[in-house]
Amino acid sequence: MPVTGQLLIGQSRVRGGHGEVHALAAATGEALAPSFGGAGPNDLERACALAESAFDRYREASLEQRAAFLESIASNILALGDELIERCMSETGLPRARLEGERGRTVGQLRLFAAVVRDGSFLEARIDPAQPERQPLPKVDLRLRQIAIGPVAVFGASNFPLAFSVAGGDTASALAAGCPVVVKAHSAHPGTSELVGQAIQQAVHSHGLPEGVFSLLFDAGRSIGQGLVADSRIKAVGFTGSRSGGVALMKIAAAREEPIPVYAEMSSINPVLLLANALAERGEAIAKAFVGSLTLGAGQFCTNPGLILAVDSPALRAFEAAAAAALKEAPAQTMLTPGIHASYCQGVERLLRHAEVDCLGQGGDDERYQARAALFATSAEAFMARTELREEVFGPASLIVRCTDAAQMKALLATLEGQLTIALHLSDDDHPQARELLPLLERKAGRLLVNGFGTGVEVGYAMVHGGPFPATSDTRTTSVGSLAIQRFLRPVSYQDLPQALLPQALRSDNPWQIPQRLNGERPR
Amino acid sequence: MPVTGQLLIGQSRVRGGHGEVHALAAATGEALAPSFGGAGPNDLERACALAESAFDRYREASLEQRAAFLESIASNILALGDELIERCMSETGLPRARLEGERGRTVGQLRLFAAVVRDGSFLEARIDPAQPERQPLPKVDLRLRQIAIGPVAVFGASNFPLAFSVAGGDTASALAAGCPVVVKAHSAHPGTSELVGQAIQQAVHSHGLPEGVFSLLFDAGRSIGQGLVADSRIKAVGFTGSRSGGVALMKIAAAREEPIPVYAEMSSINPVLLLANALAERGEAIAKAFVGSLTLGAGQFCTNPGLILAVDSPALRAFEAAAAAALKEAPAQTMLTPGIHASYCQGVERLLRHAEVDCLGQGGDDERYQARAALFATSAEAFMARTELREEVFGPASLIVRCTDAAQMKALLATLEGQLTIALHLSDDDHPQARELLPLLERKAGRLLVNGFGTGVEVGYAMVHGGPFPATSDTRTTSVGSLAIQRFLRPVSYQDLPQALLPQALRSDNPWQIPQRLNGERPR
Known part of the structure; x- marks a missing residue:
């Protein structure tokens, strides 16, 4: 099935009549056929x-049926083959190896959620049996399970056209939870979106699920996205993108007659702390790894290391020199869209002109739409006084903040907003300092990491891709990893229901063989 | 320690200097000494x-220490003995037996959370070990746990002066999660609040915890409550009260620089569905039980049955007559405050005068501040057309809605807002109808119950005291039962941390012996 430019509404394909979305080749800015x-x-x-009418049936599909459906989406995406990769390369400028890797991650993510669904722990099944003899009052029979929250609106992200887009983590976890999904496609990769949407549409059909389980809309402006969040049938929102975009959706959701949760993953500069002994022992090696992480995917990761904190010292200056040298070797890279490239250039320009910021070095330069990596340095005083220095520059730019001592570094950390990740580079001798910092760091970020960089995001059981505002709109959860399913669930309790009326998950004969917590005892 | 009228701020007691709160005897409206x-x-x-400075130490207290602290609060409350019960009786007008029962529930709730803390499942410990040999990229070591969200503001409710107030479910679950708590006392029972606050203050001291773990404030206006929710150090809010009060706090929380979750339990009319066979077989018995539930505690339960739905029939009319007869025998009861009594009278008056509402009967009348129970009936057409008929009348009043058939009853249900509970009275022959209704009911309420009334709220593992807006502000959780602890937690992931820097909960030698999910496998 080729790219047609059509909306996918349930099982139909229709040409939208309200303006057009044009796919642009990231490398040249030229329009790609067709228009959407x-x-x-x-x-x-x-x-x-359709989503509303599909909801009750889909959410009660058996665990096996839902898991098999997720697996079919994965196989259908793989079956798109090179057509998907090539379309995605044109639209995003991302190289083949990266996109093949991202496809693997996307498929792995769908399969992970299939395993989560089959396991059934996410249902939180609990049974507190009746005690008719209890004094002074008999105790009723109470059973609890998590049910799907309702139809979910998902907004694809520009920077992961597969893993955070139409069949990305938000969609996979919402479908796993039993929620129909309406996706607002990101206009930076509409053809990729349509192809992946077709893969889902097909899986809905082949599993005999109600067609409203999935729809895909293109939006030539903002009204469809806003309308989705405002629609009374939508019960939760998944979003990955800019702070302004996320905050706008939060406001719409909070102003509804029935406010709904918004899971927006927004803005993070991902501080990297270089502790003294690590810096002295292996500053140069860290510098090289840092530049590799900074320039990976043209720096277009939510977890890109945008801020380096260290106590000023000869070792730090050596680190800076090594990083600047490595940066010089980094070739320019195509950014996702002309718009993102323009914003990046503005951000770099702002730092280049800033009176209190030094430019330590830049990467290779090239033609238009190609990002040139850049590394800056400033003092802790300047950083604390100037709020503009802590704004995210989306792309391969980073700022080193030189602190006078460890106490100043800690004080600076305390002023930071919420982050997705904070990395610590340390040696054994740095443990005392790390131990002192950890409680503060836990409060600032969703993921703490040692001797690495946050740009790799494992999709597993123990991943948190989240964090305090403005990293996300809701620090209680994660948008990557198996825990993400909890975003789309709500608990319901059943009191004294006859077995014949109980949901499968809560029946005493446990037909699904899922873990049930009986009288508070951990299930075995 | 007698009632002094002082604020409890950490370990200090200080007289507040900003206006006064006067405790009123519920039965007479007379002021009780002292003033607050x-x-x-x-x-x-x-x-x-103080809460902020206590947070890092308190949240890392061992599970055993935290559990023992909760148990000490429970014993300290019991040790207050009759002084607490008598003060509470004067302030609330609730009878001794009810308050002794509520004290038992409050103490049981604290002990339940002690058990939840010791069990450790709430930490969601997960370990995805490193796979250094993985291709194409090695896999890092990732570990996840839930940590406390931060200091919590708790607003006591008027109608459960013990179980939903200073040491109620919000406080117990927040302390269990590792969050310091600042309580804004409800002005309807300030003396009760102070006594219970002293019990907590004492437990903080005897366990050597940082004093900021608990403070209790009286508010002569609204600015302290609002200021608490707006304060940047407060990271979540627990509230039980009116819809207008809850919505006001939601707005303050959403407008903060860093928005925070508000768990407001607000408004519910708790529909009761009488299905045809049950009504025909045992309408009279249901009517008696209904009136018992309606008038329990002067109808001042969040789960009070305020709406009865049934298909009109001779059996329904017989039910109405039986309920009206039982109601006539129900004595008048003192309400919690003169203000609540006045609102109740207005609500009843509104229904008495409503052109499309019949009054089926009223309970006994008595002196001022005593509520007279009341039962009304209307048609489904009128109920669907008149939004004022679905507003909660807080107190012992209920409205029967006569439907023409089952389809109309279902259509009416679909128009209802979110509820805490929905009850079904049914016989075996009603199962087909119940089965058809259940998916809709699950979407409307946090707890469904069969052949009972929602007024009993068990504190256990399988209880949901929650529901879609406006029953609560956040349908993803519950304010009663062990699951309530999840409201005050957020996940943090640790990547490649040396064992020496890992929190106890995530160390490979598992010193706390808590369940750890290894590679996604259910813990045993």
């Missing part, structure tokens, strides 16, 4: 109505 | 500063 018809209010209405 | 000094901005500042 923007959705209008009727399309939105139909997608939401 | 209202907190000012400095008191708020000090309580928040």
Whole structure:
């Protein structure tokens, strides 16, 4: 099935009639065929109505059926083969190896959620049996399970056109939870979105699921995305993107007659702390690894290391020199969109002109739409006084902040906003300092890491890709890893229901063989 | 320690200098000695500063220490003996047996959370070990645990002066999670609040915990409560009360620089569905039980049955007659406060005068501040057309809605807002209808119950006291039962941390012997 430019609404494909979205080749800015018809209010209405009508049936599909459906989406994506990779390369400028890796991650993520669904722990099944003889009052029979929260709106991200987009973590975890999904495609990769959407549409069909389980809308402006979040049938929102975009959706959701949760993953500069002994012992090696992480994927990672903190010393200056040297070797890279490239250039320009910032070095330069990596340095005083220095520059730019001592570094950390990740580079002799910092760091970020960089995000059981605001809108969860399913669930308790009326998950004969917590005892 | 009228700020007791809160005897409206000094901005500042400074130490207290602390609070409350019960009786007008029962529940709740803490499952410990040989990239070591979200503001409720107040479910679950708590006392029972606050203050001291773990503030206006929610050191809010009060706090929390979660349990009319066969077989018995539930505690339960739905029939009319007869026997009861009594009278008056509402009967009448139970009936058409008929009348009043058929009843249910509970009265022959209704009911309420009423709220592992907006502000959780601890937690992931720097919960030698999910396998 080729790219057609059509909306996918349930099992239909229709040409949107409200403006057009044009895919642009990231490397040249030229329009790619075809154009994509923007959705209008009727399309939105139909997608939401279908999602609503699919909800009760889909959420009660058996665990096995839901898991097999997720696995089919994965196979269908793989079956798109090179057409998907090539379309995605043109639209995003990302290289083949990266996109093949990202496809593997996306498919692995769908399969992980299939395993999570089969395991059934996410249902939190609990049974507190009746005690008719209890004094002074008999105790009723109470059973609890998690049910799907309702239809979910998902906003694809520009920077991971597969893993955080149409069939990305938000969609996978919402479908795993039993929620129908309406995706607002990111306009930076509409063809990729359509292809992946077709893979999901097909899986819905082949598993005999109600068609409203999935729809994909293109939006030529902002009204469809905003309308989705405002629609009373939508019960939660997944978003990855800019702080301003996320905050706008949070406001719409909070102003609804029935406010709903928004899971927006937004802004993070991902501080990297270089502790003194590590810096002295292996500053040069860290510098090389740092530049590798900084320039990976043209720096277009939510977890890109945008801030380096260290106590000023000859070792730090040696680190800076080594990093600047490595940076010089880093070739320019195509950014995801002309717009993202323009913002990056502005951000770098702002730092280049800043009176209190030194430019330590830049990477290779090239033609338009190619990002040139850049490394800056400033003092802790300047950083603490100037809020503009802590704004994320999306792309391969980073700022080193030179602190006068460990106490100043800690004081600076305390002023930072919430982050997705904080990295510590340390040696054994740095443990006392690390131990002192950890409680503060835990409060600032969703993931702490030692002797590495946050750019690799494992999709597993123990990953947190989240953090305090503004890293995300809701610090209680994660958008990557198996725990992400909890975002789309709510608990319901059943009191004295006859076995015949109980959901499968809570019946005493446990037909699904899932873990049930009986009288508070851990299930075995 | 007698009631002094002082604020409890950490381990200090200070007289608030910003206005006064007067305890009123619920039965007479007369002021009770002493008066309570209202907190000012400095008191708020000090309580928040202490909570903040206590946070890192308290959240890392061992599970055993935290559990023992909760148990000491329970014993200290019991040790207050009759002084607490008598003070509470004067302030609330609730009878001794009810308050002794509520004290038992409050103490049981603290002990339940002690058990939850010792069990350690709430930490969600997960370990995905490193795989250095993995291709194409080695896998890092990742470990996840839940940590306490931060200092929590708790607003006591008027209607459960023990179980939903100073040491109620919000406080117990927040302390269990590792969060310091600042309570804004409800002005309907300030003496009760102070006594219970002293019990907590004492337990903080005897366990050698940092004093900021607990503070109690009286507020002569609204500025202290609002200031608490707005304070940047407070990271979550627990509230039980009116819809307007809860929504006001939600707005303050959403408008903060860093928005925070608000767990407000607000408004519910708790529909009761009488299915045809049950009504025909045992309508009279249900009517008697219904009136018992309606008038329990003067109807001042969040889960009070405020709405009865049934298909009109001779059996329904017989139910109505039986309920009206039982109601006539129900004596008048003192309400919690003169203000609550006045609101109740207004609500009843509104229904009495409503052109489309019949009054089926009223309970006994008595002197002022005593509530007279009331039962009304209307048609489904009127109920669907008139939004004022679905507003909660807090107290012993209920409205029967006569539907023309089962389809109309279902259509009406679909228009309802979120509820804490929905009850079904059914016989075996009603199972098909119940089965058809259940998916809709699950989406409308946090707890579904069969052949009972929602007024009993068990504190256990399988209880959900929650539900979609406006029953609560956050349908993803519960304010009663062990799951309530999840409201005050957030996940943090640790990547490649040396064992020496890992928290106890995540060390490979598992010194706390808690369940750890290894590679996604269920812990045994």
